[in-house]
Amino acid sequence: MDYLVEAFRAAFDLIVALDADLVEIVGLSLRVSLSAVLIAAAIGLPLGAAVALFDFPGRSAVIVTLNALMGLPPVVVGLIVYLFLSRAGPLGVLGLLFTPTAMIVAQVILVLPIVAALARQAIEDLWAEYREQLVSLGAGPLRAIPTLLWDARATLVTALLAGFGRASAEVGAVMIVGGNIDHVTRVMTTTIALETSKGDLALALGLGIVLLLLTFAINGAAEGVRRFARARMA
Amino acid sequence: MTGRLRHLPPTSAGAFADAILPCRFAGVVYEARGKRLIDGLDLEIVAGPRTVILGPNGAGKSLTLRLAHGLIHPTAGRIVWQNRKLDGAGRGPRRQAMVFQKPVLLRRSVAANLDYALAVHRVRGTARSRRRDEALARTGLTAYARQSARTLSGGEQQRLAMARAWALRPQVLFLDEPTASLDPAATHAIEEIVQAMHAEGCKIVMTTHDLGQARRLADEVVFLNRGRVVERGPADRFFERPESQPARDFLAGKLVW
Ligand SMILES: Nc1ncnc2c1ncn2[C@@H]1O[C@H](COP(=O)(O)OP(=O)(O)O)[C@@H](O)[C@H]1O
Ligand SMILES: [Mg+2]
Numbered sequence: 001m002d003y004l005v006e007a008f009r010a011a012f013d014l015i016v017a018l019d020a021d022l023v024e025i026v027g028l029s030l031r032v033s034l035s036a037v038l039i040a041a042a043i044g045l046p047l048g049a050a051v052a053l054f055d056f057p058g059r060s061a062v063i064v065t066l067n068a069l070m071g072l073p074p075v076v077v078g079l080i081v082y083l084f085l086s087r088a089g090p091l092g093v094l095g096l097l098f099t100p101t102a103m104i105v106a107q108v109i110l111v112l113p114i115v116a117a118l119a120r121q122a123i124e125d126l127w128a129e130y131r132e133q134l135v136s137l138g139a140g141p142l143r144a145i146p147t148l149l150w151d152a153r154a155t156l157v158t159a160l161l162a163g164f165g166r167a168s169a170e171v172g173a174v175m176i177v178g179g180n181i182d183h184v185t186r187v188m189t190t191t192i193a194l195e196t197s198k199g200d201l202a203l204a205l206g207l208g209i210v211l212l213l214l215t216f217a218i219n220g221a222a223e224g225v226r227r228f229a230r231a232r233m234a
Numbered sequence: 235m236t237g238r239l240r241h242l243p244p245t246s247a248g249a250f251a252d253a254i255l256p257c258r259f260a261g262v263v264y265e266a267r268g269k270r271l272i273d274g275l276d277l278e279i280v281a282g283p284r285t286v287i288l289g290p291n292g293a294g295k296s297l298t299l300r301l302a303h304g305l306i307h308p309t310a311g312r313i314v315w316q317n318r319k320l321d322g323a324g325r326g327p328r329r330q331a332m333v334f335q336k337p338v339l340l341r342r343s344v345a346a347n348l349d350y351a352l353a354v355h356r357v358r359g360t361a362r363s364r365r366r367d368e369a370l371a372r373t374g375l376t377a378y379a380r381q382s383a384r385t386l387s388g389g390e391q392q393r394l395a396m397a398r399a400w401a402l403r404p405q406v407l408f409l410d411e412p413t414a415s416l417d418p419a420a421t422h423a424i425e426e427i428v429q430a431m432h433a434e435g436c437k438i439v440m441t442t443h444d445l446g447q448a449r450r451l452a453d454e455v456v457f458l459n460r461g462r463v464v465e466r467g468p469a470d471r472f473f474e475r476p477e478s479q480p481a482r483d484f485l486a487g488k489l490v491w
Contacts, residue, residue, distance in 0.1 A: 129338060130338060130340075132300075132305050132334070132338070133334070133338035135304070135305055136303060136305065136328075136331065136332045137328070137331075137350075137351050137354045137355075137402075138327050138328040138354055138355065139354045143354065147340070147350070150342075151340055151341040151342070153341075231385075232341075232382040232384070232385065233341040233382060233384055
């Protein structure tokens with residue numbers, strides 16, 4: 001029991017003192033996952049909107065694929081990105097393996113299907129509702145896409161938060177392509193795994209608490225957005 | 235003579251230079267899932283009189299409006315507007331507008347809903363805010379400008395849909411049962427706006443299942459049954475001396491089919 005109390009006290013000390021290692025690790029985690037979400041949003045939102053609006057050969061295959069990829073196992077993504085970026089791989093010359101960039105790439109692949117699939121669903125529903133009115137006003141598809149993205153903003157922000165939650169909590173992909181190198185590619189989840197196995201529970205627990213708080217914050221924000229949407233956007 | 239006419243300044247043609255009416259339906263057929271829902275419709279929509287389309291449920295009234303407005307396209311036959319180039323659906327600003335039974339409002343403020351429609355019509359800057367404020371004032375929505383459109387009551391939402399149509403200064407306004415889900419006061423407000431738009435020269439084409447409303451608003455009636463025009467004529471004559479048996483049954487409140 002003392003052992004647990006001791007570990008928690010040490011963890012809180014690290015957080016309260018803004019321990020340099022802890023801050024650096026949290027900072028890198030946020031940088032990697034936020035970058036991944038932003039890139040996934042830039043690609044996934046217009047992609048989801050385009051799939052929602054346009055009919056093209058293979059459209060249902062794209063939808064099924066996006067939905068299936070939402071549950072992609074992070075370790076498999078890590079493995080595939082590793083194969084591409086490793087020295088002998090097709091993109092090996094870029095020298096990206098074991099860098100934060102490689103971790104961002106892997107997380108983009110994890111988050112993109114979530115963002116695109118949820119955006120596609122939300123925008124398709126909204127398009128069914130808006131379609132005739134927009135045609136009536138004379139708004140073509142090129143104007144419809146930004147209109148729908150903006151009017152689905154509550155759902156889309158929730159999708160981005162879900163993507164951020166997945167990115168910041170996953171360990172498999174960043175472990176493989178980042179290599180968990182101290183001061184270079186060490187993020188919250190990989191550090192927790194490593195420190196726990198080494199028996200250094202203070203840092204592991206401290207990061208675990210931060211990660212938990214982050215998860216609560218994400219879900220709190222998502223709930224806030226939902227309430228706002230219910231009240232203002234019916 | 236023709237040479238001189240051709241060189242007259244365009245203002246001499248005034249309001250007519252960009253007129254989109256009349257609109258002519260010639261043998262229009264619309265089929266969906268193998269069913270012929272509009273069955274060889276011939277119809278001319280001319281500028282001026284308020285046209286009310288009547289008919290039993292499922293007669294094809296809504297489909298006729300949606301065909302005319304370009305939301306759906308005929309399976310066969312033709313719909314020709316006077317100046318088609320000016321007014322293709324999905325090709326920029328349109329000279330016609332439509333108000334639906336259930337208003338479709340963007341998830342934005344009341345004012346932003348009007349700004350959006352005006353932006354699509356390439357109305358910018360001070361002209362846009364002037365037309366937006368004018369439309370709000372004329373529909374009694376000024377106090378709601380900053381409120382989210384979707385939090386308005388049903389009647390206010392439909393007034394906003396009317397304001398949006400009005401702001402666009404259409405030559406033709408199609409209304410598909412615009413008051414079907416409204417209470418009498420809200421219905422009255424919508425009818426007033428319809429009258430005001432008509433007084434400004436906007437052609438009104440509407441459907442309704444409210445015969446009282448049809449009597450109040452119609453100058454002419456087009457009576458549809460089973461996807462065809464059964465009868466059309468001045469409203470007074472239609473209500474007093476309907477010529478066809480289906481129309482007589484309809485006015486007597488007996489269901490046709
Ligand atoms: N997309 C569709 N597919 C099949 N049937 C339809 C479709 N749209 C309308 N209908 C049918 O066409 C008929 C005419 O519809 P409508 O114009 O809405 O009638 P109303 O005169 O009551 O407005 C109805 O029987 C309706 O069920
Ligand atoms: Mg109808």
